[in-house]
Amino acid sequence: MRIQQLRYLEKIAATGSINEAAKQLFISQPSLSQAMKELEKEYQIQLLYRSKSGITLTDAGREFMNYARGVLDQVNLLDQHFGQEIVRKRVFSVSAQHYAFVVHAFVEFVKEVGGDAYQFTLRETQTENVLDDIQTLKSELGVIYINAFNKTVMMRLISDKNLTFTPLFEVQPHVFVGRDNPLTKKTHVTLADLEDYLYLSYEQGDTNSFYFSEEIQSTLPHRKQILISDRATIFNLMVGLNGYTISSGIISSELNDEKIVAIPLDVDDVITLGYLRHRKMDLSRAAQLYLKMLKAHIRGYGFEVK
Known part of the structure; x- marks a missing residue:
C-alpha cells in the first residue's frame, strides 16, 4: 500500500467519478483504475462500487476510507512539521x-x-x-x-x-x-x-x-x-x-x-x-x-x- 493510493481513493470518494478524479489528480484514467485494483487486490476487498450513475464506496470501502483519512492526516502533520513543499x-x-x-x-x-x-x-x-x-x-x-x-x-x-x-x-x-x-x-x-x-x-x-x-x-x-x-x-x-x-x-x-x-x-x-x-x-x-x-x-x- 502506498500513500498515493490512499490519496487517489480519497479523491474518487469525493468526486464520485474515476474520470473526474483522474483529471483533478493530473493522471490518466487507466493509471488511476489500475492503482485502485492493486489496492483492492492487496487487501482482498472491494473498495468501489461501479454503476452507470458513478462510483461509490462499498461498505468495506467506507470503513477502509475511515482508516485511510487517519493515515493521511498523520502524513499531513509530518509534511507540515518537517517543511515539505507539498502539503495536503x-x-x-x-x-x-x-x-x-x-x-x-x-x-x-x-x-x-x-x-x-x-x-x-x-x-x-x-x-x-x-x-x-x-x-x-x-x-x-x-x-x-x-x-x-x-x-x-x-x-x-x-x-x-x-x-x-x-x-x-x-x-x-x-x-x-x-x-x-x-x-x-x-x-x-x-x-x-x-x-x-x-x-x-x-x-x-x-x-x-x-x-x-x-x-x-x-x-x-x-x-x-x-x-x-x-x-x-x-x-x-x-x-x-x-x-x-x-x-x-x-x-x-x-x-x-x-x-x-x-x-x-x-x-x-x-x-x-x-x-x-x-x-x-x-x-x-x-x-x-x-x-x-x-x-x-x-x-x-x-x-x-x-
Whole structure:
C-alpha cells in the first residue's frame, strides 16, 4: 500500500467519478483504475462500487476510507512539521437543507481553519440528497429537521442508510416574510392568516414526497405556490411578491437577510434540527470543529443546544 493510493481513493470518494478524479489528480484514467485494483487486490476487498450513475464506496470501502483519512492526516502533520513543499489540503464537506445558521457557521469555520490551502464544500441541497451525501461520504455532516409528521419515515431512512441523527435544538415554527409584508404587523400568525399569500417552498426533485419537504404543514393545499431551488431566490420572492415560507425562525442579518422578518406561527408543532453522520465513520477534527462552531452560533441566537 502506498500513500498515493490512499490519496487517489480519497479523491474518487469525493468526486464520485474515476474520470473526474483522474483529471483533478493530473493522471490518466487507466493509471488511476489500475492503482485502485492493486489496492483492492492487496487487501482482498472491494473498495468501489461501479454503476452507470458513478462510483461509490462499498461498505468495506467506507470503513477502509475511515482508516485511510487517519493515515493521511498523520502524513499531513509530518509534511507540515518537517517543511515539505507539498502539503495536503484540508478537506471538509457539509450538506444541509437551506438554513442560514449552517452557512454562517461555515463562514466562521473557513476563517478559523482555512489557512493557505484547503478544499471545503458546502452543499445546500434537497433533503434526499443530504442523506445520500452522508451515506456516500461526499459530506461528513448533514443538517436536517425532523418533526412529528416526518419522524417515522425519516428515521427509518436514516437507519437504512447506516446514518445517525443527533438533535441540536428545538424551535417553534416561524413564518419568513419580507419586511414590508402586512403580516409583520402581527405578533404571531395562524394558518388562516396565510391563506391569501403566496406560499414559497423548496422543490425536492423527483422524490417530491411530503416527508422530504423542508417546510412543515406541507400537506395543506395552497391556492398560490412557487417551488424554488435556492435560498437567495426564495428571499427575493418574499420581498418582491409578498410570499412566505415556514422555517426555523433563525435569520442571519450578517449574511444579508436584513430584509426578511420571522414571525411565530401559531401551530401545535415543534421542529427538531439536528445533524447526520455516517454510523461507521469517526468524525474528523475538521468536522468536530465545525460542529463546535455550529453549536456556538445556535446558542448565540438564544437557543439551548442539546
